[in-house]
Amino acid sequence: MEPVKILIEQLKQILRGSIEMIPQIAVAVVVLVAVWGINHLAHFIFDRALTHTKLRQSLKDLFSLLITLLVWGFGLMVAAVVLFPGLTPASILTGLGIGSVAIGFAFKDVFENFLAGIIILFRREMRIGDHIECEDIEGEVTHIAIRESHIRRTDGQLVIVPNSILFKNPVVVRTDWDTRRVTVICGVAYDEDVDAARDVIAKAVSTCDTVHQDDKPIQIFAQEFADSSINFEVTWWTGSKPVDVRQSRDQVVATVKRALDDAGIEIPFPYRTLTFNGPVPVQATPHPEN
Incomplete structure (x- = not known):
């Protein structure tokens, strides 16, 4: 008992x-x-x-x-x-100080992302709605939290990125400006007049409503002697969002092609020139009906 x-x-x-x-x-x-x-x-x-x-x-x-x-x-x-x-x-x-050291070692990655998130939140260069690219991840920033950021890719998929990745690696902010420069290559045949072709291309690009011409010039430079053509580097400015770039490139390419066709200026197919050291015998093949 x-x-x-x-x-x-x-x-x-x-x-x-x-x-x-x-x-x-x-x-x-x-x-x-x-x-x-x-x-x-x-x-x-x-x-x-x-x-x-x-x-x-x-x-x-x-x-x-x-x-x-x-x-x-x-x-x-x-x-x-x-x-x-x-x-x-x-x-x-004192107890919190000792405990925080142990917790800090145990949750190092969590605290790293937390501090990176605070720094990212104070950035002016990356905002919600911006299109960014970092470590092969490209899309629109839809949410910035303390530990992670949400990136909506152009194909609709959502990527949740730890903030430490965005803090440690270079980030390309594609929509930091409202406009972005776009370049395409356009080739014309060697028989064509280079200056005339340049004028036709410039006039065609200037008629496109997706091309910003207020303070950004349209630039066209003869770039190189290619295998089958003289290549022009055609550069203009348009909206900075990915869909703006795609729409503008589509319109410019179609308009330039139409203008060159109307002007009778050839956009050549690849040519191949074969050279032989000696005479090449040619043998006629009789037609089966003969």
């Missing part, structure tokens, strides 16, 4: 200690309720303060998360001190 008495005595002590802590538990609950209200008030003030600002939504979400972490972190620390009087803020911070 002795073990039973010991167990009963321990249960009584636990119950007595729990009853004695009821006031402290009540105060801790009140503190947590107050923290909940302070958190909502802080978010209300924050939202009102940023109503008329041009701050990006992703940055607003970041600041909102930081406010929540700060308010609840402080509130939980106060509640812990109230509930366990032996604790002090200094001891709690």
Whole structure:
């Protein structure tokens, strides 16, 4: 029976200690309720303060998360001190410091992506809606979060990219400007007049409504002596989105082809010239009917 008495005595002590802590538990609950209200008030003030600002939504979400972490972190620390009087803020911070080192080693990649996400959110050069390319990933930025970013490829597939990849590797922002330069190669036969062909191509490109001509010139340069043609490098500016580039290239190629045909200027097929060192005998093959 002795073990039973010991167990009963321990249960009584636990119950007595729990009853004695009821006031402290009540105060801790009140503190947590107050923290909940302070958190909502802080978010209300924050939202009102940023109503008329041009701050990006992703940055607003970041600041909102930081406010929540700060308010609840402080509130939980106060509640812990109230509930366990032996604790002090200094001891709690010391414990958090030691624990954070262990957690940091265990979740190195998570924290790396978190810090990279914060830096990316403050970038002005990459925004939601931009078309980017990074590490063979190309598409539209649809969402930037703390740990990852969402890239919608042109074929509709969604790629979730860890922020550390976008931070460590070069990122090509294709829509940083509203316009982008496009180049195609157009060849004309060697028998044609180069200057006349250049004028025809220039006039044809200038008639395309997808070509921006306000402050960006159309440039046409004779590029090289190719195997079967004189090749022109035809360059113009159009919208920076991928669909804008494809539409403009389609229109320019079709218009230039039509203009060269109307002007009687040949766009040659590949030619092959065969040279023999000596005479080549030619033998006529009789027709089967003969």
